Amino acid sequence: MSTVSDAAQRFKESSIGSVLEENSSAALVLPGLLLWSMFMLLPMVYIFILSLTNAQPANLFVGDNRLLGLVPLGEADFIGLENYIELLFSIQAANDIQSGAYGAVFDLFLSDPVAVFNYSFWNSFLVTWAFVIVSVTGKVLLGIAIAMIMTGNRVRGKRYLRGVIIMPMGVPVIFSILVWRAVFSGAQFGLMNQLLLNIGVIDQAINWFYDDRWLAFSTYVVTEMWLAYPFMVLITVSALQNVNGDLLDAAEVDGAGFFSRMRHVILPSIRRPVMFGTILTSAASFQQFLIPFVFGTGAPNDQNQLLLLYAYVEAFSGNKSLYGKGAAISLTVLFFIGMFMWVAVKRGNLAEEAGEV
């Protein structure tokens, strides 16, 4: 008995023991972290390995070959950075780079800069950014406007109205997106077509997703705004409720009109929470997958394939599935999301907003 407690005592006094004891509370957090890592971090490592191979259904699920005895790789071969090069550059330029003919690539660039790059990828990349910029602006403005109206002094039944207003947040995303697909349906019964036909703006049904790329793009933006405004409203409402009433009264007594109160009192006090919400919602826009997936898989002609959808289509298209290529795109997306987040965190003082760190 005494030897056991002696050993325990010595263990406690040793440096490892004391470190363990001081940090025993970490045991509360570890299960969650491990669970998350198992389903998110491991796949991330695996996706990196896959992106260096020519994996596809035909070779990945064959045989029992495991890298280091752990990572299932089937009969897929490592091909280095080939996937990435093919992703960023056009077929011709990628071939030149792989054969070491950098001079040829440079010449091609001088004669026709666009021909050097992979159109699908860069198109998808730029469309994604356009989508982020346009939809985030829309969401934030709409959210603030609705929040201001719904907290107005003279509006009765605010609580119930707000309950109605935030409902889009409670309905499943797939429901909302399918409803909006019906709204923008190319059929005659699509709500938008019915409306425009009745007003007389158009005389035959518009095929919203397939006629014109920017028309389709604008349906994405409208849908995304509808999906995400409740979140902005929630954040803004709770920020507006924390605006110092004394300041507002003082401003009013001093004769400040609505717009100067807005500019000098309200906006400065809600700036930080709204900034926080904006960052969150920008990330959501950047990762939008379902809207283009449901609205015709990035139609017309795949021109509106946002980045994640582009990766998905490369990876899961029946016989032409290319896991390696899809993995490379996914990792590129992850990289950009990571960079974007990093900048946003540095700029937005996100950590302080969360109250800690």
Place this chain on the structure above:
Amino acid sequence: MSLASGIVRSVYEDLRGIVLAPYNLAKEFRYTYHGLQRGEIPPKHVAWTWISTLGAVLIAGLLMFPVYWMFTIAISGGGIYSFEFLPTNPTLENFIWVIGPLTVPDNIVINGPLVGELFRIPVPASIGGLYILDPGQFGMPRRPEYYSGFIAYAENSAYVSFWTVVVAMAVIIPGAYGMSRRDFIGRKKLLYLYILLTQVGGGLGIAVLIALYTIFQNLGWLNELLPLGIYYGAGAVPFNTWLLKTYMDGIPISYEEAAIVDGAPSWRIVYEVIIPLSKAGLATVFVFIFLAGWTDFVIAQLMLDQNNWTLPVGLYDYSGRPSEMDWGHFSAFALAFATPLMLVYFFAQRYIESGLSFGGMEG
């Protein structure tokens, strides 16, 4: 069970508020009317109240219009779906199609998760097999294949969400408590990581989809509901741990100190002080976690075969290609799927608002 009774009480209060709304409104009208007559309330104020309230209601109505439109389609039959504000010949046919024929089962079987059948209660033969909902009464066929399979999809979804909630709650509550009240090496870094992940969460799942699919394929987990439920639980960890942690931060530490002085062991402090005080936070987190399992579409449609489809995948299937979809069926299915969740949100709104107010102290 103070959490459950608290929720029941507040839902009851909300319902009472809605039911009594006309009465209160009438009282207010009378007050305003008399005030106006006696000149105590300036007419300008009354006009402003009317204008802003009507404006707000109009905006709310406009925002919800697509959902209302779905509703009008769902209750109108006959294959012509020109918009009518109130459909002239409302019918329940589409909703009956969603539910399908319901009969009294011959045996009531209670299944436990993983272990399978627990109890089997035989039902008297006199009522066994009787119709609870007989589509024949509405002139619709009795063949089960004609109907949507909504209930089978809902069972799959419930099974998935059950595991999502169990797994996620089991790790999130201790995690949030540890983050909020204890200190250890790397705590701040981990919190920072979680905050970052709250924003990358959903997209991350899709970005690693390829790896996830091949891993599930290798482990033989494709078309299995349990691993899917656990996966959703894992994905819900960062955001909800952080949310619950910020909520727990708002609970004054003096309550715990009082309990310590009274000699309560730490598990009792958590059980009797922290959990009751963070019920709003727990309710919010519960809703978010449950919805993660109940509403995900992308992963489920890739992993599951038709016999195991969850509700979102079933719904997507009925949306079909726009040219050949049955609008009435689709709308009814969609509403049957989404309406319960809308109601939960409507009543949980005050909890969600206070849970999302980042450290605000309420309840």
